[in-house]
Amino acid sequence: MTTTSAPLTRTDRRLLALTAAADRRLVDPMAGFVDLEGVREAVEDLTKAFAPLGRVQHTVAAKACGLAPLLRFLGELGIDAEVASPGETAVAEAAGLRGPRLVLDSPAKTIAELAHALAEGTAVNADSFQELARLDRLVGATPPRSVLGVRVNPQVGAGRIGDTSTATAGSKFGIPLRDHGNRGLLLESFAHRPWLTRLHVHVGSQGCPPELLAAGVAAVHELAEEINAEAGYRQVTSLDLGGGLPVDFTSDDPGPTYAGYVATLLARVPSLADGRYAFVTEFGRSLLAKSGFLVSAVEYTKFAGGRHIAVTHAGAQVAARTVLQPEHWPLRIGALDPGGRPKTGPEVPQDIAGPLCFAGDLLARQRPLPLLEPGDFVVAHDTGAYYFGAHYAYNTLPRPAVHGFTVSPRGDVGFTPIRRTQTLAELVADAGGEFLEAPPAG
Structure with missing residues (x-):
């Protein structure tokens, strides 16, 4: 908890939300977050700017x-x-x-x-x-x-x-x-x-x-x-x-x-x-992007061909544009320790890999970050627009949970559910599970 007389900035709110999310185990193994006050600020900027029209x-x-x-x-x-x-x-x-x-x-x-x-x-x-x-x-x-x-x-x-x-x-x-x-x-x-x-x-x-x-x-x-x-x-x-x-x-x-x-x-x-x-x-993007971020656990790390690789749960299923067109849609990536705090240490170029079964499923390539380890987290910034809703169903991976959050002037973080993690039963239903008992054709 922090006490401050100055208004909390977007960065302040994000840092407090990240540590609170880690403490409450909301990243399991990946989740999206929306800064509701950030959205409100963007709406206020929009309506004020267009008032002359x-x-x-x-x-x-x-x-x-x-x-x-x-x-x-x-x-x-x-x-x-x-x-x-x-x-x-x-x-x-x-x-x-x-x-x-x-x-x-x-x-x-x-x-x-x-x-x-x-x-x-x-x-x-x-x-x-x-x-x-x-x-x-x-x-x-x-x-x-x-x-x-x-x-x-x-x-x-x-x-x-x-x-x-x-x-x-x-x-x-x-x-x-x-x-x-x-x-x-x-x-x-x-x-x-x-x-x-x-x-x-x-x-x-x-x-x-x-x-x-x-x-x-x-x-x-x-x-x-x-x-x-x-x-x-x-x-x-x-x-x-x-x-x-x-x-x-x-x-x-x-x-x-x-x-x-x-x-x-x-x-x-x-x-x-x-x-x-x-x-x-x-x-759309200008209203929402800056108020959202994706957080994924680092599941494994490896060293291959002279490259450090962190295997996470954030890949093309949530960031198709970034993975397939990285030259146009790069994302800022942050490294967090298991407590959701910014990770410290010398920066080392690392590939941030997703879970999908194709070699190009990389959220970032040779990104300088403190060396990641299993149990750490990565955060993909500015993903409040398109990344939560444009799910790519490769490998039948579930849509992740999305949480809205607010932060009080004292630094207390409150979360509200926007979407829960898609269940395995829902994935089976999407895969035609209702027709399993149908008689075979012919």
Whole structure:
């Protein structure tokens, strides 16, 4: 327990939570942790930064960490949800976010998904002209309860990571604005559908600088002005700005800030602050990454071919991007002693290996750390977005438990369950266990 008059920093809270988690044996053999106060601070930064834009509906991209208790917590802070599948929709609705508190985005929405969204009053961003034709049949002559819009690909180019850049010339997302004839077709689509009142843009996420995001927003704002001029009234009343603010994975610094991003937006399009449009945001990684971390026990160590190797339980099943594309998704790794305290001693290059049965299952390669031993722990920082929810079922490994935590001003740590460890019975069920008694085919 510590007593201090100064507010605890994110680093302070993390260190206290790590020792408390080790003391209470919550890492068995791996677990995720979410700093709930850190999430609250990120939400406060977001809402304060976007205040100059006036009417803003902030949503969290459910794909970033769509765990129901966390979505409920965010909902209580005033954050709605952006969903992109029936599963994400179901989880968000179970968490109390439904109807107008949801925005449905996906390039492959089924008729059933669209019908459910329209019945619930969920906002929908159509991803193609074909989807607009499908909406025509579903909407019919009755004015929809949902806010309906179109996702436009402004084709402003790629960021540093191609896989997360969604505004390239040949992206699968949205209607490509610069392709021959599409601008005119978009104007015509709005002219024939008075129930279309929103434009949506999402340029990309990690690796896309704020200036690239702002270029996409500028292109869609210009299109909205053109649509409204053609209509003779303000048909487009809101702009969905997407998300995608990148995160700094090399330090405790967050990276580009929301305030800095808004300043970039207003420098590019000053009229965004004139009150004529309402806005939607869909941030995920920037809201959650810095508030989460994964902790795994070190099960074994070995020395092979001149390399120190620590075998842990954190591999591609929880960190697929980091394992498969380490050049784009490196993580900071910390070494802890069995008490959950930072391990001391000379730093030695070590491979941090996961448990999966392929040689490349490495969380980090030749990372300088105090020499790890069985019973120690490793912590993977900045994993509050995507790492808890995007489980890779290789080797039928269970999804790990996730715990939220708070720390009192005196340093007392309280944990609350967000997800328990997946049981072996649940793994058997996922593997078709219910059909074991079925008669053999033929």
